[in-house]
Amino acid sequence: xxxxxxxxxxxxxxxxxxxxxxxxxxxxxxxxxxxxxxxxxxxxxxxxxxxxxxxxxxxxxxxxxxxxxxxxxxxxxxxxxxxxxxxxxxxxxxxxxxxxxxxxxxxxxxxxxxxxxxxxxxxxxxxxxxxxxxxxxxxxxxxxxxxxxxxxxxxxxxxxxxxxxxxxxxxxxxxxxxxxxxxxxxxxxxxxxxxxxxxxxxxxxxxxxxxxxxxxxxxxxxxxxxxxxxxxxxxxxxxxxxxxxxxxxxxxxxxxxxxxxxxxxxxxxxxxxxxxxxxxxxxxxxxxxxxxxxxxxxxxxxxxxxxxxxxxxxxxxxxxxxxxxxxxxxxxxxxxxxxxxxxxxxxxxxxxxxxxxxxxxxxxxxxxxxxxxxxxxxxxxxxxxxxxxxxxxxxxxx
Amino acid sequence: xxxxxxxxxxxxxxxxxxxxxxxxxxxxxxxxxxxxxxxxxxxxxxxxxxxxxxxxxxxxxxxxxxxxxxxxxxxxxxxxxxxxxxxxxxxxxxxxxxxxxxxxxxxxxxxxxxxxxxxxxxxxxxxxxxxxxxxxxxxxxxxxxxxxxxxxxxxxxxxxxxxxxxxxxxxxxxxxxxxxxxxxxxxxxxxxxxxxxxxxxxxxxxxxxxxxxxxxxxxxxxxxxxxxxxxxxxxxxxxxxxxxxxxxxxxxxxxxxxxxxxxxxxxxxxxxxxxxxxxxxxxxxxxxxxxxxxxxxxxxxxxxxxxxxxxxxxxxxxxxxxxxxxxxxxxxxxxxxxxxxxxxxxxxxxxxxxxxxxxxxxxxxxxxxxxxxxxxxxxxxxxxxxxxxxxxxxxxxx
Numbered sequence: 028x029x030x031x032x033x034x035x036x037x038x039x040x041x042x043x044x045x046x047x048x049x050x051x052x053x054x055x056x057x058x059x060x061x062x063x064x065x066x067x068x069x070x071x072x073x074x075x076x077x078x079x080x081x082x083x084x085x086x087x088x089x090x091x092x093x094x095x096x097x098x099x100x101x102x103x104x105x106x107x108x109x110x111x112x113x114x115x116x117x118x119x120x121x122x123x124x125x126x127x128x129x130x131x132x133x134x135x136x137x138x139x140x141x142x143x144x145x146x147x148x149x150x151x152x153x154x155x156x157x158x159x160x161x162x163x164x165x166x167x168x169x170x171x172x173x174x175x176x177x178x179x180x181x182x183x184x185x186x187x188x189x190x191x192x193x194x195x196x197x198x199x200x201x202x203x204x205x206x207x208x209x210x211x212x213x214x215x216x217x218x219x220x221x222x223x224x225x226x227x228x229x230x231x232x233x234x235x236x237x238x239x240x241x242x243x244x245x246x247x248x249x250x251x252x253x254x255x256x257x258x259x260x261x262x263x264x265x266x267x268x269x270x271x272x273x274x275x276x277x278x279x280x281x282x283x284x285x286x287x288x289x290x291x292x293x294x295x296x297x298x299x300x301x302x303x304x305x306x307x308x309x310x311x312x313x314x315x316x317x318x319x320x321x322x323x324x325x326x327x328x329x330x331x332x333x334x335x336x337x338x339x340x341x342x343x344x345x346x347x348x349x350x351x352x353x354x355x356x357x358x359x360x361x362x363x364x365x366x367x368x369x370x371x372x373x374x375x376x377x378x379x380x381x382x383x384x385x386x387x388x389x390x391x392x393x394x395x396x397x398x399x400x401x402x403x404x405x406x407x408x409x410x411x412x413x414x415x416x417x418x419x420x421x422x423x424x425x
Numbered sequence: 426x427x428x429x430x431x432x433x434x435x436x437x438x439x440x441x442x443x444x445x446x447x448x449x450x451x452x453x454x455x456x457x458x459x460x461x462x463x464x465x466x467x468x469x470x471x472x473x474x475x476x477x478x479x480x481x482x483x484x485x486x487x488x489x490x491x492x493x494x495x496x497x498x499x500x501x502x503x504x505x506x507x508x509x510x511x512x513x514x515x516x517x518x519x520x521x522x523x524x525x526x527x528x529x530x531x532x533x534x535x536x537x538x539x540x541x542x543x544x545x546x547x548x549x550x551x552x553x554x555x556x557x558x559x560x561x562x563x564x565x566x567x568x569x570x571x572x573x574x575x576x577x578x579x580x581x582x583x584x585x586x587x588x589x590x591x592x593x594x595x596x597x598x599x600x601x602x603x604x605x606x607x608x609x610x611x612x613x614x615x616x617x618x619x620x621x622x623x624x625x626x627x628x629x630x631x632x633x634x635x636x637x638x639x640x641x642x643x644x645x646x647x648x649x650x651x652x653x654x655x656x657x658x659x660x661x662x663x664x665x666x667x668x669x670x671x672x673x674x675x676x677x678x679x680x681x682x683x684x685x686x687x688x689x690x691x692x693x694x695x696x697x698x699x700x701x702x703x704x705x706x707x708x709x710x711x712x713x714x715x716x717x718x719x720x721x722x723x724x725x726x727x728x729x730x731x732x733x734x735x736x737x738x739x740x741x742x743x744x745x746x747x748x749x750x751x752x753x754x755x756x757x758x759x760x761x762x763x764x765x766x767x768x769x770x771x772x773x774x775x776x777x778x779x780x781x782x783x784x785x786x787x788x789x790x791x792x793x794x795x796x797x798x799x800x801x802x803x804x805x806x807x808x809x810x811x812x813x814x815x816x817x818x819x820x821x822x823x
Binding site: 087162263 | 426428429430431432433434437461462464467469472473476477480481484485486487488489490491524525527528531535536537538539540542553556557559560591623625651652653661664665666667668669676678679682685686688689690691692693694695696697698
């Protein structure tokens with residue numbers, strides 16, 4: 028049989044950068060291309076103990092059908108935590124558990140946008156979200172990212188001119204892929220524009236707890252006097268991505284529609300994992316736990332940065348990220364970034380992610396690439412950065 | 426802010442039968458309205474042991490990101506099992522793990538149908554799937570179900586006349602809600618029609634392992650010489666629905682597109698649960714295990730049927746289901762089924778599911794309702810059926 032796929036799905040082309048990424052798993056390759064938590068960051072013994080207790084005390088809870096909204100005790104803990112951060116308003120907002128923040132972002136798009144409506148995002152932005160939005164046939168429009176967030180003039184122009192703008196999607200903290208933080212001023216300006224043009228903001232915050240230097244910037248949700256911000260979070264970066272436990276909160280009406288869509292998508296998220304997350308939050312001193320996690324990643328970031336400083340050609344520019352898992356590097360304008368990344372992996376066995384992977388149109392030009400410091404071992408961080416540095420000097424000069 | 430939801434999602438109305446179902450959780454209510462496995466059917470100790478071993482031996486596997494296709498060892502076991510049942514053809518078919526069969530059915534629709542295309546299903550059919558299909562704005566058309574499956578003439582007429590028919594969705598074994606089995610003759614006729622009109626068959630088989638009497642009927646997938654059958658299965662009815670582990674197999678091209686859509690939906694399914702399912706299948710004698718499970722449910726079915734035989738008004742008709750979890754009852758034509766179900770729950774505290782919950786248009790008339798025998802205790806089965814029987818004689822006469 029010859030299959031004809033739906034228009035939206037047929038348009039989801041396999042990525043051209045797969046050719047580069049397929050080298051990643053090959054023996055001997057040092058991968059700076061992942062975004063996985065460090066293996067040593069997993070609280071394996073605590074999780075094993077919690078799981079054993081849970082499966083002894085209440086095995087049926089962990090195995091039987093549960094409700095779509097998620098495990099009530101976990102929802103309550105998250106609401107409390109977010110209320111303390113002024114990111115949840117009892118009575119106006121609701122919160123449900125999702126299968127990772129991926130599902131939170133996908134379903135927010137599904138409930139709000141018709142095919143052809145516009146969703147505005149950052150350029151570059153997280154590829155998983157971009158593809159989720161594409162799978163609903165929406166008109167994606169991206170706004171150039173500056174070191175302190177979206178270009179606000181370009182955003183206003185897009186809100187004025189793009190058809191049926193419904194959502195502005197942003198990752199304000201330690202953005203993937205750039206590692207940048209949106210300034211307080213730009214958060215305020217963004218919120219004002221969303222009010223003026225009557226659109227929803229989807230604030231995706233997977234890395235918010237992973238700040239290594241500087242001060243936290245208030246979330247956009249905390250400014251949400253008009254109740255138009257949807258906020259997604261996850262346990263993937265602070266506990267275990269394999270659990271697939273995320274959450275989405277925001278205007279109760281929107282969360283109610285997301286719940287209907289989640290029910291038809293997977294009924295509910297794995298309930299064992301939800302119960303493990305709840306007990307983990309309840310019995311752990313989360314401030315201490317997160318401080319320790321930040322220590323692990325700060326160290327790894329600094330190892331990579333220190334080696335970059337001594338090894339890299341001075342023609343590669345980058346900023347020290349204040350948090351998150353990534354360093355965003357930019358080659359000189361006249362440089363062929365894809366050739367650089369291809370050479371790195373095929374000749375030097377160092378895997379990077381070419382920056383065009385994070386653009387709406389992969390064929391658009393960029394000279395940036397993304398490096399990850401959370402997944403490699405210390406030795407791989409040093410050796411890989413040194414090798415890449417030597418190659419960069421060979422290609423670009425000192 | 427006033428929200429405008431997408432057309433597809435706005436059309437997903439909260440069900441009118443919620444009014445009846447909301448009584449279900451009230452104290453003192455005996456619920457025949459669920460579809461949950463029996464608590465005593467869960468192999469809690471084995472699962473606890475497997476989980477403990479897994480979290481001791483390879484905790485990172487259970488916590489780290491995994492691949493979208495699913496845990497390779499589990500996929501291989503499922504492919505082997507399905508190959509033995511002639512329901513998987515190496516080289517032509519592929520298989521991926523999904524977050525329950527719910528996701529398998531939803532994504533099959535998402536990859537194949539544009540808004541307005543037609544999906545043909547049984548009347549009545551599983552409400553979870555119907556709503557998933559509705560959430561993509563497809564044209565749903567349902568074919569009356571007879572005791573041996575769809576009316577084949579009506580199916581052919583629909584294939585001729587409905588616009589852009591792409592999928593025929595069927596639950597051939599112990600259908601939800603009717604409990605019926607599609608005969609071999611009708612499976613063959615259905616397959617022939619699918620070939621003639623060039624449509625995909627989506628064969629949903631959550632209850633296939635739960636046959637209590639009679640002989641297995643070959644799956645439609647086992648007849649699939651033209652490679653046009655997508656087959657979905659699940660661990661929900663045989664191991665633990667709370668795990669949310671299902672699978673979908675079929676033409677490699679379709680599975681490849683489903684994988685792309687699953688990636689943007691939830692990246693992958695909870696990996697701990699996938700690994701637990703794999704070890705469970707590997708270390709358990711599955712034939713013995715399933716035989717024991719069938720003994721549990723056969724007993725429960727027979728308790729309910731026996732009590733129905735002595736208590737129910739003779740004006741209620743039903744068939745003895747050969748498997749599955751449900752008994753489908755039909756009141757006389759002139760009877761108000763919704764009033765009957767409402768009276769049962771509000772006055773007698775017995776919850777049933779009104780049959781119109783399983784129709785594409787809930788406002789269509791039916792005099793049937795669904796009873797479940799897997800979730801209640803033995804005492805509840807006896808007492809609830811006796812009370813309902815007394816009510817039925819009061820309403821309908823002996």
